[in-house]
Amino acid sequence: MRTIGMLFRASEILRKHRLQAFLSLLFLILLASGGFAEGVDLDESMIFDKNESYWAQFLPRVNPALDKNLSVDVAVIGGGYTGLSAAYHIKKSNPALEVVIFEAGRVGSGASGRHGGLVLAQTYSEGGFVMGANKAHHKEIYDITVAGMKRFKALAESSGIDPEFVLNGQSLGIFDRENLADFRQYAAAAREMGMPIEFWEREKAIGMLGSPGLLGAVYDPNGGMVNAGKLVAALKKLAEDAGVVIYENSTVWGYNEGKIIELPVVAKGNRYKVKAKSIVIAANAYAAATLNFLANDIEPAHTQVAVTAPLSEEQYRSLGWKDHIAWYDDQYAGTDSDATFHMIITKDRRIVIGGGSVEYNDDESLLYPGDLRTIEAQIAKRLSELYPSLKGIRIENTWNGIICETRSKSERIGITGRHKNIFYALGYNGGQGVNVSFLFGELISKLYNSERHKLLEIYTK
Numbered sequence: 001m002r003t004i005g006m007l008f009r010a011s012e013i014l015r016k017h018r019l020q021a022f023l024s025l026l027f028l029i030l031l032a033s034g035g036f037a038e039g040v041d042l043d044e045s046m047i048f049d050k051n052e053s054y055w056a057q058f059l060p061r062v063n064p065a066l067d068k069n070l071s072v073d074v075a076v077i078g079g080g081y082t083g084l085s086a087a088y089h090i091k092k093s094n095p096a097l098e099v100v101i102f103e104a105g106r107v108g109s110g111a112s113g114r115h116g117g118l119v120l121a122q123t124y125s126e127g128g129f130v131m132g133a134n135k136a137h138h139k140e141i142y143d144i145t146v147a148g149m150k151r152f153k154a155l156a157e158s159s160g161i162d163p164e165f166v167l168n169g170q171s172l173g174i175f176d177r178e179n180l181a182d183f184r185q186y187a188a189a190a191r192e193m194g195m196p197i198e199f200w201e202r203e204k205a206i207g208m209l210g211s212p213g214l215l216g217a218v219y220d221p222n223g224g225m226v227n228a229g230k231l232v233a234a235l236k237k238l239a240e241d242a243g244v245v246i247y248e249n250s251t252v253w254g255y256n257e258g259k260i261i262e263l264p265v266v267a268k269g270n271r272y273k274v275k276a277k278s279i280v281i282a283a284n285a286y287a288a289a290t291l292n293f294l295a296n297d298i299e300p301a302h303t304q305v306a307v308t309a310p311l312s313e314e315q316y317r318s319l320g321w322k323d324h325i326a327w328y329d330d331q332y333a334g335t336d337s338d339a340t341f342h343m344i345i346t347k348d349r350r351i352v353i354g355g356g357s358v359e360y361n362d363d364e365s366l367l368y369p370g371d372l373r374t375i376e377a378q379i380a381k382r383l384s385e386l387y388p389s390l391k392g393i394r395i396e397n398t399w400n401g402i403i404c405e406t407r408s409k410s411e412r413i414g415i416t417g418r419h420k421n422i423f424y425a426l427g428y429n430g431g432q433g434v435n436v437s438f439l440f441g442e443l444i445s446k447l448y449n450s451e452r453h454k455l456l457e458i459y460t461k
């Protein structure tokens with residue numbers, strides 16, 4: 001059965017591991033030569049690209065880059081939702097500590113500022129609308145992630161920046177007849193466990209989501225959508241108001257383990273040494289390439305999203321898409337990939353639609369190797385299949401982003417290092433990453449404070 005747990009997955013695409021092998025070798029050479037302590041000369045332009053997504057216009061003003069050597073209590077590497085959440089929660093629970101974030105680009109440069117806008121319950125490894133790897137914990141993980149998204153919304157809104165966070169549910173639209181029985185069964189089993197999941201028969205599915213080809217749908221009232229850029233801005237403000245210092249355009253190239261960890265940071269072409277009692281690796285798909293962290297498990301994967309021009313009143317009415325429920329399909333129409341398409345409607349009535357493709361690099365770069373015009377045509381085609389009245393609608397922007405897949409097929413969170421002072425959370429494998437990244441950032445703070453949590457028991461085994 002194809003599910004949201006597989007959102008963005010493309011099992012039949014050839015996996016090519018030359019990048020990992022190249023980077024691992026390079027890191028070994030640099031470590032052996034003490035290169036990291038002096039800063040390294042990896043080519044940043046082969047790793048990071050600019051966030052030119054629709055959401056980028058909502059990102060906050062960029063902070064100054066690091067301009068001095070520094071000693072801090074906690075250095076967080078990466079300014080996406082994971083890093084911002086981890087830094088915020090650690091600082092809130094330990095106000096006396098010096099907590100800093102180093103971000104290679106601007107906060108929200110990575111997946112957090114480029115995603116599809118859907119907010120979903122569950123984790124990737126739990127499988128969304130299937131009982132996943134932790135069957136025994138399915139309801140428990142659901143409840144925790146649902147509580148997490150409500151906390152995320154409330155906290156982000158408390159910043160004074162409206163992140164356009166709407167939690168009115170999410171749906172999986174079924175087009176493949178073979179999937180009907182499985183999803184019907186899932187909805188019944190979930191309800192028996194006390195989860196509010198509904199199965200919508202054809203008429204209701206079409207009545208709610210508007211797409212005439214639907215055969216049914218699964219609906220979860222817990223889920224929704226958000227403005228990616230404004231959410232980054234809200235989290236950044238919260239973290240800074242709490243006292244976290246954020247350096248942007250400041251890239252950490254590796255780290256030297258120890259009781260005090262040394263980080264070589266390159267900012268605006270200058271090299272600085274940062275000493276930290278603890279670090280948090282929140283670098284997501286870039287962690288292998290820039291820090292040689294979990295290089296055997298991380299598989300950076302490219303996926304894309306597009307935004308339409310604002311819909312006219314007539315186009316909008318023609319959709320019959322009630323309450324703007326965020327949804328995704330179970331189809332892979334016209335693509336080589338088994339990734340689903342997913343979509344939301346923004347406040348200004350644009351459709352943000354993404355998915356349908358997952359690609360991997362076969363060289364040492366992390367830059368997107370494909371052709372965005374081809375992807376745009378593919379997305380436009382799928383959109384007009386889903387909503388025939390939108391045939392010919394103008395796509396204003398199509399962009400690429402990198403998700404952090406893992407060969408272990410599981411999220412990764414934990415503490416490592418001889419001195420147990422390296423914390424990490426990454427590898428959300430697409431799908432539920434918006435919600436999970438915030439939650440795992442929060443869990444990092446619990447790990448830091450030696451607190452217990454059910455998800456830590458499950459994911460740090």
Ligand SMILES: Cc1cc2nc3c(=O)[nH]c(=O)nc-3n(C[C@H](O)[C@H](O)[C@H](O)COP(=O)(O)OP(=O)(O)OC[C@H]3O[C@@H](n4cnc5c(N)ncnc54)[C@H](O)[C@@H]3O)c2cc1C
Pocket residue numbers: 048077078079080081082083102103104105106107108109110111112113114115116117118119120250251252253254282283284285286287290291303304305342354400401402403425426428429430431432433434435437
């Ligand atoms: C195109 C796309 C669509 C998606 N759609 C959805 C969706 O609709 N719903 C959903 O739930 N999830 C979605 N996801 C997944 C979700 O966006 C991610 O799982 C989540 O944002 C990950 O957050 P993060 O903070 O861990 O990583 P990121 O947001 O990638 O942040 C990592 C940050 O670390 C920085 N960095 C990396 N290395 C270094 C270094 N060495 N030094 C300094 N800084 C560094 C990067 O520049 C980046 O800003 C999508 C992802 C993509 C790419």
